[in-house]
Amino acid sequence: MFKNQSGQVRAGWFILLAFAAMLIVQQLFSIPAMLLLFFTEAPFSGESGYIDVLAALDAHPWIYLLMQAGGTAGGILITLLLWRFMNKATMKQLGFRGSLKDLWFGLFLGAISITLIFIVLMATTNVTLINSLSNPQFSVFTITFLILFILVGFSEEMFFRGYVMSTMASRGNKKWVIYVVSAVIFSLAHVGNPNVSMIGLVNIALVGVLFAYMFDATKSLWLPIGYHITWNYFQGNVFGFAVSGTTPHGIYGVEVAEGRDWLTGGAFGLEGGLLATVLILAGFIATSLYSRQKTKQEQNT
Numbered sequence: 379m380f381k382n383q384s385g386q387v388r389a390g391w392f393i394l395l396a397f398a399a400m401l402i403v404q405q406l407f408s409i410p411a412m413l414l415l416f417f418t419e420a421p422f423s424g425e426s427g428y429i430d431v432l433a434a435l436d437a438h439p440w441i442y443l444l445m446q447a448g449g450t451a452g453g454i455l456i457t458l459l460l461w462r463f464m465n466k467a468t469m470k471q472l473g474f475r476g477s478l479k480d481l482w483f484g485l486f487l488g489a490i491s492i493t494l495i496f497i498v499l500m501a502t503t504n505v506t507l508i509n510s511l512s513n514p515q516f517s518v519f520t521i522t523f524l525i526l527f528i529l530v531g532f533s534e535e536m537f538f539r540g541y542v543m544s545t546m547a548s549r550g551n552k553k554w555v556i557y558v559v560s561a562v563i564f565s566l567a568h569v570g571n572p573n574v575s576m577i578g579l580v581n582i583a584l585v586g587v588l589f590a591y592m593f594d595a596t597k598s599l600w601l602p603i604g605y606h607i608t609w610n611y612f613q614g615n616v617f618g619f620a621v622s623g624t625t626p627h628g629i630y631g632v633e634v635a636e637g638r639d640w641l642t643g644g645a646f647g648l649e650g651g652l653l654a655t656v657l658i659l660a661g662f663i664a665t666s667l668y669s670r671q672k673t674k675q676e677q678n679t
Contacts, residue, residue: 389549393542396460397563400453400537407452411445436625443522450529457537465545473540476598479672484592484604487664491605491657492612495648504642508618508631519627523615531607538564538586539593539602553594561586572623577640578650581658582622585609585649588661595669605661613648620647 418441419434435442461472499505509515542560551559564586565579589602614621618628623646634642643650 386549389546389551392460392464392545393563396457396464396537396541396545399456399460403452403456404449408445408449411441411448414444415441432625439518439522443526446526447529450526450533453533454529454536457533457541461541465541465548467544467548472536472544473593473597473599476596476600477672478600480596480598480600481604483668484601484606485608486604487661488605488608488610489612491661492609492617492648495651495653495657496617498653499642504635504638506633506635508633511630514629515631516629517627520615520629523627524611527607527610527615530610531603534564535589535593535599535603535606538567539589540599543590543593557587557590557594560590564589568622571646573620573645573650574623575639575644575646575650577652577655578622578643578646581649581651581654584655585658585661588658588665591662592665595665596672601665601668619643620645622647622649 415431415434415438418438435445458469458472461467461469496505500507538560542563543556546556546559561583565583568574568579568582589606592601592605593599595601610621613619614624614626615628616630618626618631619634620626620643626647634644639645639650641651641653642648643654648654
């Protein structure tokens with residue numbers, strides 16, 4: 379039950395322990411910001427002492443960043459510690475290898491994917507801009523969420539692709555099993571998000587498979603990290619859509635047509651719609667072409 383035929387502890391136990399540890403550490407690292415928020419808002423809470431946490435966080439973006447980034451940084455730290463001391467492996471084995479060109483291509487691919495979805499929705503009048511393209515509304519959230527989504531890109535790819543996939547691979551699991559397990563765990567981690575939808579969870583699993591393919595095709599985390607960062611940032615902080623149900627703070631504001639959530643994603647964000655499904659599938663083609671071209675270049679040098 380606990381060990382495989384080679385006498386190794388099964389990958390599932392490593393992953394379960396690491397996932398539980400990550401959730402606990404993320405909460406612990408968020409406590410300082412929660413206390414700061416409480417002491418900041420308590421004088422204005424009145425006799426009831428009630429604090430609307432979401433509204434308070436929107437009013438204090440730096441505290442919001444401290445809370446979310448603190449938890450994310452905790453996730454990064456515990457992943458690295460478990461990988462080093464429990465798995466007894468190196469950063470290179472986790473996936474930090476290869477060329478930074480993979481990162482730049484990932485950043486481009488994530489940004490262009492969200493931009494194409496936005497253009498199609500605009501052209502089909504499924505979304506309407508509140509402020510014109512020539513009048514972007516920058517705010518402190520433009521900076522704080524850039525920092526946050528960079529950390530999220532690193533944290534989630536390090537765990538769901540680097541840790542989960544590499545741990546399973548070291549135990550001789552079949553490639554398709556590794557892809558599916560990492561994608562399903564990734565999707566399940568978003569079940570508690572606000573306004574979650576079935577299409578949204580399916581798309582998150584699908585993009586999890588895409589991230590797994592990116593990691594496998596390039597033998598590096600850089601490509602999925604880059605894609606993950608700009609997919610989130612352009613969705614929420616450029617074009618003003620919700621990101622997996624979270625409140626958007628874009629430099630542009632949009633009104634989303636009602637009754638077409640299957641296409642637009644509705645309150646869950648673009649990844650809850652079928653257009654995201656199409657662009658995620660296109661990501662497989664782009665990754666395949668990129669990895670083939672990269673292999674040819676390496677063979678010619």
